[in-house]
Amino acid sequence: MSVTPRVPLATAPGRFGGTILVRGGRLIDPARGIDAIADVVIRDGRVVEGTPDQLDGARVLDARGLIVAPGFVDLHAHLREPGYEYRETVATGTAAAVAGGFTTVCAMPNTEPATDSPAVVEYVLQAARRDGSARVYVIGAITRGRKGKALADMIELANAGVVAFSDDGDCVTDPSLMRHALAYSVATGRPVVQHAEEKALTTGAQMHEGMVSARLGLPGWPRQAEETIVARDCELTALTGAHLHVAHVSAAGTLDFIRRARAKGTRVTAEVTPHHLTLTDDLVGGHWWSATASLPPYDTRTKVNPPLREPDDRDAMVAGLRDGAIDCIATDHAPHGTTDKHVEYAAAASGISNLETALGSVLSIVHAGALSLVEVIAALTCRPAGIFGLEAGTLAPGAPGDVVIFDPDREWCVDPAQFASKGRNTPLAGHVLRGQVVATIVGGEVLHDRS
Amino acid sequence: MRRKDVLDLDDFAPDEIREVLETTVAMKEVLARPIKRVPPLRGKTIVNCFYEASTRTRVSFELAAKNLSADVVNISSTGSSVEKGETLVDTTRTLQALGADMVVMRHGASGAPYVVARELSACVINGGDGWHAHPTQALLDLFTVQSRLGRLEGRRIAIVGDVLHSRVARSAAWGFATMGASVVLCAPPTLLPAGFDRAVLTGLRAKGLPTVVAGTPSVELTHHLDAALHDADVVMALRVQRERMDSGLLPSLREYARAYGLTRDRVAKARFGAVVMHPGPMNEGVEIAPDVAYGGQSAVEEQVANGVAVRMAVMYLLAGGRGGAAV
Numbered sequence A: 001m002s003v004t005p006r007v008p009l010a011t012a013p014g015r016f017g018g019t020i021l022v023r024g025g026r027l028i029d030p031a032r033g034i035d036a037i038a039d040v041v042i043r044d045g046r047v048v049e050g051t052p053d054q055l056d057g058a059r060v061l062d063a064r065g066l067i068v069a070p071g072f073v074d075l076h077a078h079l080r081e082p083g084y085e086y087r088e089t090v091a092t093g094t095a096a097a098v099a100g101g102f103t104t105v106c107a108m109p110n111t112e113p114a115t116d117s118p119a120v121v122e123y124v125l126q127a128a129r130r131d132g133s134a135r136v137y138v139i140g141a142i143t144r145g146r147k148g149k150a151l152a153d154m155i156e157l158a159n160a161g162v163v164a165f166s167d168d169g170d171c172v173t174d175p176s177l178m179r180h181a182l183a184y185s186v187a188t189g190r191p192v193v194q195h196a197e198e199k200a201l202t203t204g205a206q207m208h209e210g211m212v213s214a215r216l217g218l219p220g221w222p223r224q225a226e227e228t229i230v231a232r233d234c235e236l237t238a239l240t241g242a243h244l245h246v247a248h249v250s251a252a253g254t255l256d257f258i259r260r261a262r263a264k265g266t267r268v269t270a271e272v273t274p275h276h277l278t279l280t281d282d283l284v285g286g287h288w289w290s291a292t293a294s295l296p297p298y299d300t301r302t303k304v305n306p307p308l309r310e311p312d313d314r315d316a317m318v319a320g321l322r323d324g325a326i327d328c329i330a331t332d333h334a335p336h337g338t339t340d341k342h343v344e345y346a347a348a349a350s351g352i353s354n355l356e357t358a359l360g361s362v363l364s365i366v367h368a369g370a371l372s373l374v375e376v377i378a379a380l381t382c383r384p385a386g387i388f389g390l391e392a393g394t395l396a397p398g399a400p401g402d403v404v405i406f407d408p409d410r411e412w413c414v415d416p417a418q419f420a421s422k423g424r425n426t427p428l429a430g431h432v433l434r435g436q437v438v439a440t441i442v443g444g445e446v447l448h449d450r451s
Numbered sequence B: 001m002r003r004k005d006v007l008d009l010d011d012f013a014p015d016e017i018r019e020v021l022e023t024t025v026a027m028k029e030v031l032a033r034p035i036k037r038v039p040p041l042r043g044k045t046i047v048n049c050f051y052e053a054s055t056r057t058r059v060s061f062e063l064a065a066k067n068l069s070a071d072v073v074n075i076s077s078t079g080s081s082v083e084k085g086e087t088l089v090d091t092t093r094t095l096q097a098l099g100a101d102m103v104v105m106r107h108g109a110s111g112a113p114y115v116v117a118r119e120l121s122a123c124v125i126n127g128g129d130g131w132h133a134h135p136t137q138a139l140l141d142l143f144t145v146q147s148r149l150g151r152l153e154g155r156r157i158a159i160v161g162d163v164l165h166s167r168v169a170r171s172a173a174w175g176f177a178t179m180g181a182s183v184v185l186c187a188p189p190t191l192l193p194a195g196f197d198r199a200v201l202t203g204l205r206a207k208g209l210p211t212v213v214a215g216t217p218s219v220e221l222t223h224h225l226d227a228a229l230h231d232a233d234v235v236m237a238l239r240v241q242r243e244r245m246d247s248g249l250l251p252s253l254r255e256y257a258r259a260y261g262l263t264r265d266r267v268a269k270a271r272f273g274a275v276v277m278h279p280g281p282m283n284e285g286v287e288i289a290p291d292v293a294y295g296g297q298s299a300v301e302e303q304v305a306n307g308v309a310v311r312m313a314v315m316y317l318l319a320g321g322r323g324g325a326a327v
C-alpha cells in the first residue's frame, strides 16, 4: 500500500519573497545542538546559511538580548472550524498561535462535521490557506463521525493530507476497534493519537479524583482511567507494529507503562500540556486551598479533560519531560465561548485556551530550575515535529523560515481580553507570567511583532 | 454575622456557629409563642429557588422566612422557568432584577450556589448543592445535639450511610469538627469519599483549629461499623438510595440493611443514651430500624422542629440582626 507523503502544507513555505535578518540573538536550535549568539537569515521563505554581505532591502530584526528559536510546533490544537466558529476559527486560532510563538499547529478533528472525510480535510486546509497565519496540519478522525463504532477511511484521509489520526475529546474505548485502528494505521504511516480515558471509570467526572474532589463533592476522574487505556494500547501497539502517540498525559503512573513499552521496542510517543506541567487540582478549590489563589472555588476555567492532577503528578510530568518518557509539549488549546463556561461546574465545557500562555507557563519550570531552556525548546520544536514527521522545528539551512523570538524574562499580566483567540477561558487570567514572545516569523514573514 | 452568604460551614469560625446556635434559642422562644410572627424582616423579599424538588426543606425555609415577616417567593422546578432549560445565569439576572434581598438555593450540581452568590448582591443561603454542602441542615444538627447533650466539644459523632453522595455528611463533618467534636464517617468502601478526611483536617489546620479530639483525628473514614459506633455520643444515619445498586456501588439494600443498618443492637454499642439522628426522609428498615427511628433516643422529630428555628436564626443574622438579640 502506498500513500502520498505528508503533503505540502496549507501555507507553503516561501510565500514571502524577501530577505530577513534576525540579528544578534541567542540562537537555540536543539535539532542541531546549537546554543550560541548567531544571526538567522531567511531568503524567499527559507533559512539560508551565514550572514550575506548584501543586505540591501533586507528587513533586520534586532534580537540582541533575546532568544531566537525555531517556531514552535503544536501537535494538539482545537481550531473548532468547521462547526464551532463561535469558539474559534482557523483565522483566530492561527493568530493566537503566532501570538504565542507557534508557527505550526495540528488541528484536531472534533469539528462539526468531524474531520473524517477528505472533504472536511480540504475545507480546513482551504481555510488555512485563505485565513491562516501559522501553518496548519490536519489530524483525521480514527472512527467515522468520531463515534467509536467503525473506522474512518484512513488511507483516503492520509492521501488528503492528514498527519495523524485521533478521536480526541473521546477515547476509542472499544479494544477491538482500537486494535484494528492501530493495525490499519500502519498502511498510512501515520500515528494514532489516543485520548486515554476509560469512560466507564469517568461517568459524570468533573475533576481529578482526590482530596479536593472529595471536599467539593464533585465526581472524580481517577488516574486509573488514563493508565489502564495506555497500558492496553501499548500492548495493542506492540501487537500491530503501529505508532501510538499518547495525547495529554496527566497521571504519573501512565509514564511507567510508556517506559515499559519503549523498553520492549514498541513505538510509543507522548505529549504533555503546559497546564499539566504547572497546575494542580487545588486550583478547583480556589482560595479555599491557597491563600494566594486568585480564583474562587468551582471556577469553571479550571475544568479541563484530562483534569488537573496532584503535585506528585505534575512533578512526574516535568521529570518525564526531562528523562524522555514524555517527548514533547502540546497545548491542547481548547477555546470555548462564554456560554460554555458561564454555568455550574458540572455543566461547563472542558478546556483551556492555551496557545498564548503556553510559553510563559512552561518557562516557569525553567525559572524554577527544573528544566533547561534547551530542553523546553526541544520539546516545543524538533521533538514534536519528529513525531508527526513535519518539516518544521529547526533552523538548519534550507528549512522553512519559521522563527520565534522571545524574551524569557519579560513579565506580563495575562489579560484574556487581549487574546487573539476567541477563547478567553484560562485559569491564568490575571496571573503574571515571566517570558513573552517578541516576534514570530512564518515563512520569512513577520506575523507577530511586539518589539 | 459578617458575611454575605451561607454556602457551607467550612468557612465558619466557632464563634460564628455559636452565634447562630444562641440566636436559634431566641427563635425557639418565638416559636413557642401563640403568635409566632416577629417583624425583623418586614419588607424584605426572600426567594426560594429550588432546582431540585424537596418539599420538606422548602417548607422549612418558607416558614422561617414568614415567621420573620419577610415576603416569600417560591421558584421551584415544577412549572417554572427553571424547567425550561433556563441557565443559572439567566436565573441570577432575574433574581437581581426582582430585587431579592435573600435567595435560598437548592441545586443538583455541587457548587451552583457559589456561581450565583458571586454575581448577586443579595445574600445567598445554600439549601443543598449536589453532593457538596447543606449548611442549615448541619446547623440544626449541631443545635439538636447541643440541646440534648449540653456541649459539643469532645463529643464523638458517628455518621453512617451513603457518605460519598451526602451533602449532609460533608457539612455536618465541618460543623462538628469546627466545634471541637470528632466525626467518624462510616459506609461500605464504595460509598466513602476517599480523601475527605484529609481535606477537612487540612481545612481545620488552616483555620487554626485542633485536628485531634481525645487522641483521635477530628474526622475519620471507616467501613467498620462497630469501630464507628464505639464510644459514639451521637449516631446519625444517612439515606441510602436504591439507585446505588444500579451503578454497582451496592449489591442490595437488604445486604446494606444487614451490614450497616442501625438496629437496636447496634445502637447499644454506642455510648449509653446516645442520640440517634436522621436528616430524613427515612428508609425505615434499610438504614434505620423503625424501633430505633421512633425510640426514646431518637431526635428525628426535634431535628425537623429545630430546622425552622435555625433557618430563622440564619436569615435574621444575615439580614444584619445581632446574635441572641430580642426578637
Ligand SMILES: [Zn+2]
Pocket: A168, A169, A170, A195, A247, A248, A305, A306
Ligand atoms: Zn483530549
